[in-house]
Amino acid sequence: MLQKTDLSKYDPDGAALEDVGIFGLPLTAEESSLILIPVPWEATTSYGKGTAAGPRAILAASPQLDLFDAELGQLGLARPWEFGIHMEAEDPGVVAANLEACRLSTPIIASGGRFCAGLDRVNELSSQLNTWVGKRVRHWRAQGKLVGLVGGEHSTPLGAIEAFLEEYPGLGVLQIDAHADLREAYEGFAHSHASIMHNVLETRVGRLVQVGVRDYCDSEYRLATSHPKVRTFFDFALKERLCQGESWHSLCEEIVGLLPENVYVSFDIDGLEPALCPHTGTPVPGGLRFHEAVYLLKTLHRAGKRLVGFDLNEVAPGPDGDQWDGNVGARMLYKLCGLTLLSAGARD
Numbered sequence: 001m002l003q004k005t006d007l008s009k010y011d012p013d014g015a016a017l018e019d020v021g022i023f024g025l026p027l028t029a030e031e032s033s034l035i036l037i038p039v040p041w042e043a044t045t046s047y048g049k050g051t052a053a054g055p056r057a058i059l060a061a062s063p064q065l066d067l068f069d070a071e072l073g074q075l076g077l078a079r080p081w082e083f084g085i086h087m088e089a090e091d092p093g094v095v096a097a098n099l100e101a102c103r104l105s106t107p108i109i110a111s112g113g114r115f116c117a118g119l120d121r122v123n124e125l126s127s128q129l130n131t132w133v134g135k136r137v138r139h140w141r142a143q144g145k146l147v148g149l150v151g152g153e154h155s156t157p158l159g160a161i162e163a164f165l166e167e168y169p170g171l172g173v174l175q176i177d178a179h180a181d182l183r184e185a186y187e188g189f190a191h192s193h194a195s196i197m198h199n200v201l202e203t204r205v206g207r208l209v210q211v212g213v214r215d216y217c218d219s220e221y222r223l224a225t226s227h228p229k230v231r232t233f234f235d236f237a238l239k240e241r242l243c244q245g246e247s248w249h250s251l252c253e254e255i256v257g258l259l260p261e262n263v264y265v266s267f268d269i270d271g272l273e274p275a276l277c278p279h280t281g282t283p284v285p286g287g288l289r290f291h292e293a294v295y296l297l298k299t300l301h302r303a304g305k306r307l308v309g310f311d312l313n314e315v316a317p318g319p320d321g322d323q324w325d326g327n328v329g330a331r332m333l334y335k336l337c338g339l340t341l342l343s344a345g346a347r348d
């Protein structure tokens with residue numbers, strides 16, 4: 001049973017303190033119901049770099065948020081922070097492995113995958129990262145903690161999804177993303193950001209529902225439209241139906257209705273409009289507005305589905321201390337935390 005943590009010395013309406021934890025909360029893991037695992041990784045990012053700094057950018061921008069949330073209050077939890085949210089420190093081993101993988105992958109990416117020296121080592125480091133992520137998730141789940149991942153590029157959640165599948169057989173994945181991420185491999189990388197959902201389909205996942213997808217190649221389109229476990233709501237098709245008078249509410253109900261009882265959300269920030277994530281690695285015009293995405297997640301909750309875990313990935317900070325991408329990322333992260341707490345029974 002989830003418990004509110006002792007925050008008697010903390011004023012959520014006061015100015016944020018310096019050097020505190022995520023969302024300005026001065027809480028240890030022990031004092032928190034929900035643990036965020038940062039994964040500063042961008043070994044296969046092919047277009048714009050920077051997402052390895054995503055967790056730090058989100059952390060830096062997060063004390064700016066008002067923690068009272070009337071939008072989640074409609075579901076019964078306007079004060080998610082009262083249950084305690086803690087983000088772990090970045091793991092030095094992951095930071096070092098990312099640097100090595102990036103050094104090796106840069107010439108491979110520059111050659112469009114034709115230059116292969118170092119490729120085996122990058123794939124080995126990526127597999128080791130998946131193993132590490134899975135272990136970290138199992139570690140916290142064994143202690144009864146809720147868990148979310150903060151990327152990093154979109155290759156990072158495979159180990160987390162595998163760990164949640166052990167606990168929730170038949171788990172569904174709801175992916176919000178500009179890209180289908182269904183390539184078998186990309187530029188030779190077995191664990192590319194562009195292959196994450198192809199790799200997820202090789203697990204025992206129950207269902208994959210994609211929303212906002214607007215960038216995909218021929219083979220990804222064929223897979224998205226023919227695989228029995230996949231249902232893709234292409235961005236253009238959603239926007240056409242909105243133009244023809246359907247409501248976002250009815251579309252959300254249709255999307256959510258395709259998911260099983262237990263759902264993992266894989267949220268690529270580039271699923272939102274690029275104005276909300278201008279420095280993400282591979283921005284694409286179109287996409288969801290902020291509150292459209294939140295409404296979809298709220299519809300999931302109202303339909304009685306359980307959000308059991310999540311990742312938020314591909315947030316990348318702007319130059320010169322520009323906090324906008326981190327600010328939007330922190331706000332979406334707070335919504336994901338709140339909805340996960342709601343699914344676990346947390347109420348004001």
Ligand SMILES: [Mn+2]
Nearest residue numbers: 154177181268
């Ligand atoms: Mn993606």
